[in-house]
Amino acid sequence: MGLRLKFNLVLSIATLLGVLCSGLLGYNILQENAREEVLEKARIMMESALAVRHYTVNEVKPLLAVQQRRQFIPQTVPAYAAHSYVKALQKKYPNYSYKEATLNPTNPANRATEWESDIISWFRNSETSEELVGERQTATGPSLYLGHPIRITNPACLSCHGKPSEAPETLINTYGDSNGFGWKLNEVVGAQVVSVPMSVPLKRAEETFYVFIGSLIGVFLLLGVLLNIMLHVIVIKPVRRVSEKADEVSMGNLNVEELNIKGSDEVASLGRSFNRMHRSLDNALKMLDETMDD
Numbered sequence: 001m002g003l004r005l006k007f008n009l010v011l012s013i014a015t016l017l018g019v020l021c022s023g024l025l026g027y028n029i030l031q032e033n034a035r036e037e038v039l040e041k042a043r044i045m046m047e048s049a050l051a052v053r054h055y056t057v058n059e060v061k062p063l064l065a066v067q068q069r070r071q072f073i074p075q076t077v078p079a080y081a082a083h084s085y086v087k088a089l090q091k092k093y094p095n096y097s098y099k100e101a102t103l104n105p106t107n108p109a110n111r112a113t114e115w116e117s118d119i120i121s122w123f124r125n126s127e128t129s130e131e132l133v134g135e136r137q138t139a140t141g142p143s144l145y146l147g148h149p150i151r152i153t154n155p156a157c158l159s160c161h162g163k164p165s166e167a168p169e170t171l172i173n174t175y176g177d178s179n180g181f182g183w184k185l186n187e188v189v190g191a192q193v194v195s196v197p198m199s200v201p202l203k204r205a206e207e208t209f210y211v212f213i214g215s216l217i218g219v220f221l222l223l224g225v226l227l228n229i230m231l232h233v234i235v236i237k238p239v240r241r242v243s244e245k246a247d248e249v250s251m252g253n254l255n256v257e258e259l260n261i262k263g264s265d266e267v268a269s270l271g272r273s274f275n276r277m278h279r280s281l282d283n284a285l286k287m288l289d290e291t292m293d294d
Contacts, residue, residue: 015220034201042146053078072170095197106180123149141199150190247254
C-alpha cells in the first residue's frame with residue numbers, strides 16, 4: 001500500500017467522521033431552531049388573541065352595555081372577538097388556528113375535541129402550570145400547539161356562567177340554559193389553544209441542512225485535493241527522487257549526480273543525508289581501490 005493510498009484512506013475516514021458528526025449536530029440545531037421559530041409564532045398569535053380579548057373587555061363591552069340589556073351582542077364576548085381576529089388571519093394562513101376550548105361551553109362551537117380535552121385535563125392536574133407546548137399530526141403535517149389554561153379568577157364571570165337563573169336573559173335566549181353554566185371560581189374550565197403548522201419551517205430547515213452538508217463535503221473534497229497536491233510536491237516527489245538515486249547507487253553506479261536539495265524540512269534533511277552517504281561511499285571505494293593498487 002503506497003503512501004498516497006494510506007494518506008487518502010486516513011483522510012477519507014476523517015472526512016466521513018467529520019461529516020457525520022457535523023451533520024448530526026447541524027441537523028439537531030436546525031430542527032430545534034425551526035421548532036423555536038414555530039413556537040415564537042404561536043406565542044405571538046396567543047398574545048395577539050389576548051390583546052384582542054383585553055381590548056374587547058376594556059373598550060368595546062362598556063360602550064355596548066346598554067344595548068346588551070335589550071339584545072345579546074356577541075361582539076362583546078372576548079372569545080368571539082379573538083375568534084373573529086383569527087378567522088380573518090386564516091384567510092391567508094388557513095392552517096393557523098386559535099380556540100378557547102372548554103368542556104362545558106356556552107357556545108357549542110367552543111366544545112373541546114378529544115385532544116383538546118387532554119390539554120384541559122393536564123392543566124387541571126397541574127394547577128401551577130401556565131403553559132403547555134406539544135406536537136401533533138394533522139392532515140397537512142406536524143403541527144405545534146401552545147396551550148394556556150382558562151381559569152375562572154374573576155367572580156364577574158360567574159354572572160354569566162354560574163347559575164342559569166342568574167344569567168342575563170339575552171344570553172339565555174341566544175344559547176339556552178343547558179350549556180356553559182355551573183362554573184366555579186378558580187376552576188380550570190378550558191384552555192386557549194393555538195396551533196401553528198411546522199411543515200414549512202421543517203422543510204426550510206431540511207433544505208438548509210442539505211446545503212450545509214453539500215458545502216461541508218465540497219470543502220473536504222477541496223481540502224483533500226489540496227493536501228494531495230502538497231503531499232505529492234513536498235513528500236512523494238522528493239522521496240521518489242531519493243529512492244531512484246538510492247537504486248542506482250545500490251546497483252554500483254556511484255557517478256550519479258547528487259540530489260539538488262532545497263529547503264530545511266525533514267524531506268530535505270533526508271536528501272542531504274543521502275548525499276553525504278553517497279559521498280562517503282564514493283570516497284570509501286576510492287580509498288579501497290588505492291589500497292589495492294599499492
